[in-house]
Amino acid sequence: MKGINIKIRRVFVTAIVLCVFYLLQCTLFPRLTLASVKPNLMLILTASYGFMRGPKDGMLVGFFSGLLMDIQFGGILGFYALLYLLAGYVNGLFEQLYYAEDIKLPLALTGVTEFIYGVVIYLLMFMLRSEFDFLHYLRHIIIPELIYTIVVTLGAYPLLLFINHRLEAEEKRSAGKFV
Amino acid sequence: MKKKNQTSNLNKYLLAGLVLVCILLMFLSVFYSRVTGPFRILANITVIPMQQGMNKAGSLLVDLSENFATLEEARRENQKLQEKIDDLMIENNNLQEEKYELERLRELYKLDQNYAEYEKIGAHVIGMDSGNWFSTFTIDKGSFHGIQKDMNVIAGSGLVGIVTQTGPTWSTVRSIIDDSSNVSGMVLSTSDKCIVRGDLSLINEGKMRFEQMENNDNKVEVGEQIVTSHISDKYVQGILIGYVSEVQVDSNNLTRSGYITPVVDFKNLQEVLVITSTKAQMTGTDTPAQ
Numbered sequence: 206m207k208g209i210n211i212k213i214r215r216v217f218v219t220a221i222v223l224c225v226f227y228l229l230q231c232t233l234f235p236r237l238t239l240a241s242v243k244p245n246l247m248l249i250l251t252a253s254y255g256f257m258r259g260p261k262d263g264m265l266v267g268f269f270s271g272l273l274m275d276i277q278f279g280g281i282l283g284f285y286a287l288l289y290l291l292a293g294y295v296n297g298l299f300e301q302l303y304y305a306e307d308i309k310l311p312l313a314l315t316g317v318t319e320f321i322y323g324v325v326i327y328l329l330m331f332m333l334r335s336e337f338d339f340l341h342y343l344r345h346i347i348i349p350e351l352i353y354t355i356v357v358t359l360g361a362y363p364l365l366l367f368i369n370h371r372l373e374a375e376e377k378r379s380a381g382k383f384v
Numbered sequence: 385m386k387k388k389n390q391t392s393n394l395n396k397y398l399l400a401g402l403v404l405v406c407i408l409l410m411f412l413s414v415f416y417s418r419v420t421g422p423f424r425i426l427a428n429i430t431v432i433p434m435q436q437g438m439n440k441a442g443s444l445l446v447d448l449s450e451n452f453a454t455l456e457e458a459r460r461e462n463q464k465l466q467e468k469i470d471d472l473m474i475e476n477n478n479l480q481e482e483k484y485e486l487e488r489l490r491e492l493y494k495l496d497q498n499y500a501e502y503e504k505i506g507a508h509v510i511g512m513d514s515g516n517w518f519s520t521f522t523i524d525k526g527s528f529h530g531i532q533k534d535m536n537v538i539a540g541s542g543l544v545g546i547v548t549q550t551g552p553t554w555s556t557v558r559s560i561i562d563d564s565s566n567v568s569g570m571v572l573s574t575s576d577k578c579i580v581r582g583d584l585s586l587i588n589e590g591k592m593r594f595e596q597m598e599n600n601d602n603k604v605e606v607g608e609q610i611v612t613s614h615i616s617d618k619y620v621q622g623i624l625i626g627y628v629s630e631v632q633v634d635s636n637n638l639t640r641s642g643y644i645t646p647v648v649d650f651k652n653l654q655e656v657l658v659i660t661s662t663k664a665q666m667t668g669t670d671t672p673a674q
Contacts, residue, residue: 224430224431224434227431227514228431228434228435228438230514231431231435231511231512231513231514231522232435232438232439232442232510232511232512233438235512235513240588241516241587241588241651242516243516245514245515245516247514259395260392260395260398260399261391261394261395261398264395264398264399264402265402268402268405268406272423273427273430273431274514274515275409275423276420276423276424276426276427277427277431277511277514277522277554277556278513278514278515278518278520278522278556280548280564281410281413281414282409282410282412282413282419282420282423283405283406283407283408283409283410283413284406284410286402286405286406286409287403287406287407287410290399290402290403290406291403294395294399297395326515326517330517330518331517331563331584334563334564336563336584338585341585342584342585345585345588346516346517346584350516
């Protein structure tokens with residue numbers, strides 16, 4: 206019974222974190238653009254849940270954050286959901302390499318994910334409409350967004366780590382009671 | 385070891401399942417657009433109220449910080465405003481003059497509709513696109529307030545964009561600077577038609593491209609007004625898009641292209657006006673099913 210309670214709490218907390226990140230992404234960060242580029246908080250969230258909690262959580266968080274974007278801003282429902290879903294899954298595969306104390310891997314993973322995400326968006330949404338000036342998009346969107354996102358990761362990742370630690374401590378305590 | 389394999393298998397199934405869901409959703413939303421309705425209602429009860437709240441909280445904070453402004457600042461501002469009033473008076477006179485000119489021009493073009501009298505409804509911008517690739521935003525009016533897809537959105541006196549989807553209390557607007565936006569425009573003085581394209585690589589410079597303007601004897605000079613044209617089936621005729629900032633003859637010698645500076649400041653959009661009748665309704669080509 207208690208185990209289910211804990212599980213519900215984790216889902217609830219994750220949903221709130223997702224909503225808060227999404228709101229910040231759509232309301233606050235458009236006002237904090239640098240070189241008219243804003244960081245990609247949803248990708249930070251998805252990637253972090255991936256390598257902190259494994260493929261399953263990464264996938265679900267990615268799916269729902271992508272779906273929110275699709276509903277509100279996307280043209281085709283399910284497109285961003287698919288991209289973020291895959292991002293969450295791939296980052297989840299790195300769970301074994303991950304140590305909470307080491308911030309290099311999270312930064313590197315978020316950076317690489319962000320870069321690939323940018324290139325994929327370019328390929329699917331721009332190159333297919335015959336906009337071939339890849340270097341321009343690389344210089345003005347992909348790289349600035351990458352740098353900004355990594356900087357924001359420095360602040361957002363410890364926060365997510367803290368929330369995760371609290372939840373895990375809670376889970377361990379309740380598991381201990383059973384035994 | 386077995387357990388581990390089991391969980392990783394489970395994850396693979398979940399991955400495959402969710403990917404299928406995504407592909408199904410894409411398929412459905414392309415071929416049966418009605419499917420997306422329930423999802424919009426989902427957004428309506430989750431993020432939209434919070435975005436509206438954030439928006440209110442933001443303006444409240446701004447109000448608070450403004451209260452801290454000292455009296456001296458207020459005085460200085462008063463003086464500045466007084467100067468501005470004088471400026472505006474002059475500008476107003478100019479505009480009055482232009483109004484008469486406009487009336488003359490309208491007669492000249494035999495436009496039978498008066499574009500100043502479009503029914504409009506005001507809306508706040510409550511959310512901006514989450515990525516850097518596209519320029520869409522969300523406003524706090526939706527189908528409950530009579531907003532429909534394809535309604536034109538303006539701010540000040542210029543064209544901002546077009547409503548691309550509506551939820552119960554929110555709608556998404558694609559702005560004309562968005563890379564996938566194409567607007568049929570025309571030069572106000574010569575009626576030469578052109579296509580005004582949003583371009584991501586020009587957003588930073590605050591410009592847009594126009595192209596496919598016929599290379600005829602009509603001279604198009606820098607500073608001329610480009611308005612929406614009468615052949616567009618989505619955009620209402622005669623809304624100002626921007627001013628020509630550069631024009632050149634293309635290498636094929638048949639068409640001209642160049643750059644436009646839009647009149648709307650897309651970086652600081654807060655309030656917009658939605659014209660509550662679509663072009664299809666005005667021209668009577670609207671299907672009654674909508």
